[in-house]
Amino acid sequence: MRSAxxxxxxxxxxxxxxxxxxxxxxxxxxxxxxPDQSGFRTTTTLMFDATASETWIDFIxxxxxxxxxxxxxxxxxYDGARIAVTGLAASNTVIVEARGAxxxxxxxxxxxxxxxxxxTYLYTQYEPADSRRVMACFEQPDMKASYTFVVSAPLGWHxxxxxxxxTVDEQGETQTVEFAPTLPLSSYITAVAAGPYHxxxxxxxxxxxxxxxxxxxxxxxxxxxxxxxxxxxxxxxxGFFTExxxxxxPWGKYDQIFVPEYNLGAMENPGLxxxxxxxxxxxxATDAQRGARANTILHEMAHMWFGDLVTMRWxxxxxxxxxxxxxxxxxxxxxxxxxxxxxxxxxxNRKAWAYQQDQLPTTHPIVADITDLEAAKLNFDxxxxxxxxxxxxxxxxxxGEEHFFEGARRYFAAHAYGNTTLExxxxxxxxxxxxxxxxxxxAWLETSGVSTLQLHTVSDERMLVQTxxxxxxxxxxxxxxxDGRLVRRELVELDISAEKTPVEFAEADLVLINDDDxxxxxxxxxxxxxxxxxxxxxxxxxxPRALVWSSxxxxxxxxxxxxxxxxxxxxxxxxxxxxxxxxxxxxxxxxYAIGHYLPEELRSAYRTDWVATTWNxxxxxxxxxxxxxxxxxxxxxxxxxxxxxxAEIRAMLDGDAPAGLSVDPDLRWALLTALRATGHASGEHIxxxxxxxxxxxxxxxxxxxxxxxxxxxxxxxxxHAAWEDDTLTNDHxxxxxxxxxxxxxxxxxxxxxxxYFARIRGAWQDRSIELARRLVNGLFPAxxxxxxxxxxxxxxxxxxGALRRLVIEQRxxxxxxxxxxxxxxxx
Numbered sequence: 001m002r003s004a005x006x007x008x009x010x011x012x013x014x015x016x017x018x019x020x021x022x023x024x025x026x027x028x029x030x031x032x033x034x035p036d037q038s039g040f041r042t043t044t045t046l047m048f049d050a051t052a053s054e055t056w057i058d059f060i061x062x063x064x065x066x067x068x069x070x071x072x073x074x075x076x077x078y079d080g081a082r083i084a085v086t087g088l089a090a091s092n093t094v095i096v097e098a099r100g101a102x103x104x105x106x107x108x109x110x111x112x113x114x115x116x117x118x119x120t121y122l123y124t125q126y127e128p129a130d131s132r133r134v135m136a137c138f139e140q141p142d143m144k145a146s147y148t149f150v151v152s153a154p155l156g157w158h159x160x161x162x163x164x165x166x167t168v169d170e171q172g173e174t175q176t177v178e179f180a181p182t183l184p185l186s187s188y189i190t191a192v193a194a195g196p197y198h199x200x201x202x203x204x205x206x207x208x209x210x211x212x213x214x215x216x217x218x219x220x221x222x223x224x225x226x227x228x229x230x231x232x233x234x235x236x237x238x239g240f241f242t243e244x245x246x247x248x249x250p251w252g253k254y255d256q257i258f259v260p261e262y263n264l265g266a267m268e269n270p271g272l273x274x275x276x277x278x279x280x281x282x283x284x285a286t287d288a289q290r291g292a293r294a295n296t297i298l299h300e301m302a303h304m305w306f307g308d309l310v311t312m313r314w315x316x317x318x319x320x321x322x323x324x325x326x327x328x329x330x331x332x333x334x335x336x337x338x339x340x341x342x343x344x345x346x347x348x349n350r351k352a353w354a355y356q357q358d359q360l361p362t363t364h365p366i367v368a369d370i371t372d373l374e375a376a377k378l379n380f381d382x383x384x385x386x387x388x389x390x391x392x393x394x395x396x397x398x399x400g401e402e403h404f405f406e407g408a409r410r411y412f413a414a415h416a417y418g419n420t421t422l423e424x425x426x427x428x429x430x431x432x433x434x435x436x437x438x439x440x441x442x443a444w445l446e447t448s449g450v451s452t453l454q455l456h457t458v459s460d461e462r463m464l465v466q467t468x469x470x471x472x473x474x475x476x477x478x479x480x481x482x483d484g485r486l487v488r489r490e491l492v493e494l495d496i497s498a499e500k501t502p503v504e505f506a507e508a509d510l511v512l513i514n515d516d517d518x519x520x521x522x523x524x525x526x527x528x529x530x531x532x533x534x535x536x537x538x539x540x541x542x543x544p545r546a547l548v549w550s551s552x553x554x555x556x557x558x559x560x561x562x563x564x565x566x567x568x569x570x571x572x573x574x575x576x577x578x579x580x581x582x583x584x585x586x587x588x589x590x591x592y593a594i595g596h597y598l599p600e601e602l603r604s605a606y607r608t609d610w611v612a613t614t615w616n617x618x619x620x621x622x623x624x625x626x627x628x629x630x631x632x633x634x635x636x637x638x639x640x641x642x643x644x645x646x647a648e649i650r651a652m653l654d655g656d657a658p659a660g661l662s663v664d665p666d667l668r669w670a671l672l673t674a675l676r677a678t679g680h681a682s683g684e685h686i687x688x689x690x691x692x693x694x695x696x697x698x699x700x701x702x703x704x705x706x707x708x709x710x711x712x713x714x715x716x717x718x719x720h721a722a723w724e725d726d727t728l729t730n731d732h733x734x735x736x737x738x739x740x741x742x743x744x745x746x747x748x749x750x751x752x753x754x755x756y757f758a759r760i761r762g763a764w765q766d767r768s769i770e771l772a773r774r775l776v777n778g779l780f781p782a783x784x785x786x787x788x789x790x791x792x793x794x795x796x797x798x799x800x801g802a803l804r805r806l807v808i809e810q811r812x813x814x815x816x817x818x819x820x821x822x823x824x825x826x827x
Contacts, residue, residue: 004060004081006129007372008314011140017052020143022181025135026150029194030174032102032111033120033154038062039101040109044136046094046145056082058132058139059098060108066097083136096136104729105768106263108133109192114260116220116695121195123259123274125267128315128376131187142313142419144184152176153194158216160193162271164253182270183250184417186311191269193257200227204235204254206242214255217280220695221258224280226290230256233294233337237301240336241328245305246409247416256297260696261731263770266296268303268325275300282697283664286626288580291339298337299329305412313419315376319366319445320420322380323388324408326350330389341542345581347517348546350386352585355522355554357382358450360812362805366391366445367422374802377769383448390520391444397473397518398440399433406432443470444520453513454524455503464494464501464513466521471497477515477544478508481532485539486510512544522554523547530561534569538576546582553589556597559820563597566590567606575617580626587614587634595641595744596817599824607642614638615645623660632661639674640708640743646680665693669701677708677743700735707739715740715748722775723759733771737778746782753781757792764803773806780810784818 028041039062046057064078069085070092077084085094102111102122107130112121124134132139149161155175159165163180182190198221202213213234215227234256238249251270262276279293306328307321330350333342357363366388370376396404407429415424422441430437451466453474466472478490492505509532513523525533525548533540533548540548552569555561570590577583594606614635621628639645649671657663663671672689675681683706690702707718721728722736740749756779764772781788789811793804 003079005372005374006058006139008316008370011142011314014055014138015140015142018048018050018055018138018143020046020048020138020145022047022148023135023137023145023187024148024150025190027134027152027192029122029151029153032122032194035113037102039099042098042100042135044096044098046096046136046138047092048094048138048145049091050088051090053088054084054086055088056084057094057096057136058129059083059096059136060130060133061098061100064096064098064136066095068095070094081132098136100134103133104261104727105770106261106730107768107770110259110261112260112696114218114220114696115699117196117218119196119218121197121218121260123193123195123257123262124191125263125274126188126190127264127267127380128188129373131190134192135187135190137187139187140314141186141188141311144186144311144417144419146181146183147185147187147190148179148181149190149192150176150178151192151194156196157194158197158199160191160214160216160255160257160272162189162191162251162269164212180252185270185308189267189269189308191267191272191274193259193272193274197257198222198225200225200231202227202231202234204238206239206248209242209248211238211249212253214253214257216255216257217277218258218260221277221280221282224282225258226280229290230293230297233297234301236336237298237332240332241301241305244405244408245412247305247309247412249304250309250416251304261729263730266300268300268307268321270304270308273297273300277697281664282666282695284629284662284667286580286584286629288345288584288626291333291342291345291581294337294339295329295333295342295345298332299325302328302332305408309417310412310415311419313421315370315373315379316368317421318368318370318376318379319384319388320422320425322384323366323392326385326389327392341579341581343517344542344546344579345585346389347543348550348582349585351390351520351550352553353382354386354390354520355382355450356557358387358448360809362809362812363448365448367441374769374800375805378773378802378805387450387520393517394444394473394519395429395440399429399435403429403433440471451521452524453521455511455513455526456500462503462505464496464503466496466499466501469497469499471495472519472521474513474519474521475515476503476505477510477512478505479510479512479532479540479544481509481536484536486532486536487539488515488541488544491515510548512547514547515544517543517547522558523551524555524560525551534565534572537569537573542579542582545577545579549582549586556589556593557816557820559597559823562824563593563820564602564606564824566593567598567610571613575620577627580630583627583630587630591634591637597820597824599821602824604642607638608644611635611638611642611644615648618661619658623658624662625660628658628661629667632658632663632667633670636667636670636674639671640677643675643678643680646675646678649675650680665695665698666701668693669698669705673701673705673708673742676705677710677745679710681705683709700731703732704735704738704742707736708742710743710745710748712748712751715745716752719749719752719755719779722779723763730770730774733774734778737774740779750781750783753783753788756781757788760792760803760807761796761799764800769802772803776803776806777810780807780814782814782817786811786815786818789814 024045026043031037067074159177161179167178169176197216198219204211256273266275302325306324312320330342330346333339410428426437449468451468476492479486510529556566618631718740
């Protein structure tokens with residue numbers, strides 16, 4: 001449906017002629033438990049003013065049965081995405097009766113049946129434009145309205161929306177729940193959830209304000225909820241943001257619900273925040289995992305102000321909410337919770353996402369040019385989130401923290417419940433700081449690409465050189481290597497803007513550019529510094545250690561540091577890495593370097609060595625420690641590529657695990673999948689494991705394991721299932737794709753390359769963007785040539801821009817692999 005892809009220009013014209021006031025949405029979910037019912041009745045009553053005689057209303061569903069305009073029935077003119085309405089007056093009441101479709105892709109109203117209890121669970125997910133799959137609406141962020149939701153559902157279910165319940169009418173086995181009207185909201189942050197969820201209640205008080213808190217999940221996951229921890233972080237966050245923003249939390253209640261088959265990490269629906277169940281560990285969890293969950297809780301909470309209270313006018317300014325929320329997630333974690341290492345993990349892990357995205361040919365400024373919804377869908381990326389947050393950290397260094405927060409306070413006061421653009425924020429920041437925000441914005445928000453900083457010495461003159469020059473306020477740490485330890489002896493503060501800046505500071509064993517991580521740039525280590533960190537990296541404090549790990553990985557990705565040397569440094573220092581967030585990222589990077597950057601002739605031996613490294617570290621780690629669990633997960637992942645420890649894996653599954661290690665269901669599946677991918681597990685083994693763990697996660701894991709069988713026949717069957725089985729849910733599709741690619745067995749699927757390029761346009765047309773993206777990215781051929789992808793791009797210049805963007809990005813990843821691999825010089 002081409003009409004489903006709304007453009008910036010046409011939506012701007014619509015909001016100029018239509019002012020929406022209220023929307024009453026009535027949803028009939030009473031038959032949701034019946035699997036033969038593919039959809040649900042939805043009735044929307046919209047009240048709005050108009051200066052045009054006609055417009056369209058957005059809806060994507062099974063059918064539209066009735067359209068009434070100001071009490072007059074109109075013929076239904078519906079093309080599958082837009083409902084045409086005519087004869088508009090100055091003030092209008094439009095009623096649309098329709099039938100929506102239950103989703104299995106995580107877009108719209110998602111329906112899930114838990115295999116543990118057989119119960120049905122519903123939730124919505126809309127961003128950027130899927131509320132139209134549930135209700136007739138004006139699907140654009142600058143057309144805010146007060147929403148009233150009325151939901152009919154089975155009796156005994158929890159029924160939730162953005163606001164508190166005002167009435168419940170029980171009739172027989174059903175209930176009709178009406179919620180209080182919302183304050184003005186964009187359609188994409190409205191929400192509904194319903195089902196027999198498990199709920200834990202709490203309350204947060206601040207002065208005269210009292211906010212009811214709720215934490216929910218499926219009953220089969222209740223044992224893993226850690227509700228007390230979640231509520232504690234929630235209270236800490238609400239206290240922090242209320243004080244920092246000088247604007248009371250405005251949304252009445254604060255429910256947080258963990259939902260199945262969720263496409264995102266979380267979503268900031270005011271009063272009803274949704275989270276992926278991946279944040280609930282089914283057994284052992286590291287403190288770094290809890291820290292990541294706390295960060296996400298605070299990220300979404302920051303959106304209650306940045307994004308919900310004040311919302312971008314159009315998706316060009318998506319960064320106005322996501323960059324700020326990403327920054328605030330780490331800032332509030334470090335300032336208000338026990339997870340004081342949040343900026344350490346950000347420096348090494350979160351920024352890696354930004355660096356990768358910013359080096360793609362499809363990179364874009366933080367303030368992006370988003371012409372339509374398909375482009376918006378793909379811009380929830382490392383630029384909008386992680387680079388934006390990194391640049392805000394530089395902004396704080398530029399204007400000062402107090403000026404930064406005072407600017408935010410004034411921004412909220414001036415634009416509460418409204419829509420804004422970049423200019424609205426710059427005005428406030430410039431007024432409070434006295435700094436030139438336009439120049440700063442042009443350098444950081446309106447350009448793309450990442451600078452690389454490194455020291456050069458020419459004729460005894462030392463220069464700090466940057467590519468892609470822009471202004472940086474940064475620090476350089478000078479470290480001395482003494483008795484096997486690197487100790488900072490001096491910290492030099494600099495403001496640079498030119499390509500070359502003369503610097504005067506003493507020689508040092510380690511010169512760490514961008515110490516304290518104030519700016520966004522790739523910082524290179526000189527050869528003396530490389531030698532020093534190879535010897536004594538583990539002796540550094542956590543933040544400089546994170547920055548060194550980041551520098552090493554960036555240099556490896558760019559082909560400047562041999563992958564063998566990177567893996568050797570990991571082997572020497574990862575076992576001593578005390579910060580589990582850093583350790584997890586480093587282990588993943590080492591495995592990636594082996595699989596992607598080492599030449600083919602070296603890869604097999606390194607994979608065997610890597611299995612040995614992870615196995616030995618697993619056994620040497622403290623019993624029951626987070627490090628032990630992290631090494632166990634890395635061992636399971638490595639063993640999908642090499643079967644040197646297949647006997648040990650079988651012993652672990654049979655109960656003979658290293659002392660203190662919790663072999664929980666997810667780890668068991670990872671180990672069994674490794675055996676399957678290397679030919680050491682049968683279908684009977686998988687069936688037996690599924691009988692042991694017949695849960696939603698277990699069923700998804702069993703699909704992944706079953707398709708991992710290392711035969712051409714199995715991988716080909718999985719390939720066809722991924723492309724052709726429309727009954728697969730989002731999670732089951734991803735598990736099928738994982739099975740196709742398990743163990744890096746390129747030899748089993750190389751013959752399918754041509755089929756990939758023959759299918760992707762059809763998949764983009766026939767599948768939702770979410771599912772099509774998984775296929776396009778997940779099954780892209782990891783060949784040893786760019787010829788096939790280049791031929792497709794040349795022949796498909798007229799393909800949708802969002803599809804071409806995905807293919808171009810995958811091509812660039814492959815090109816980097818080939819380029820870095822060819823540049824490897826053993827050291």
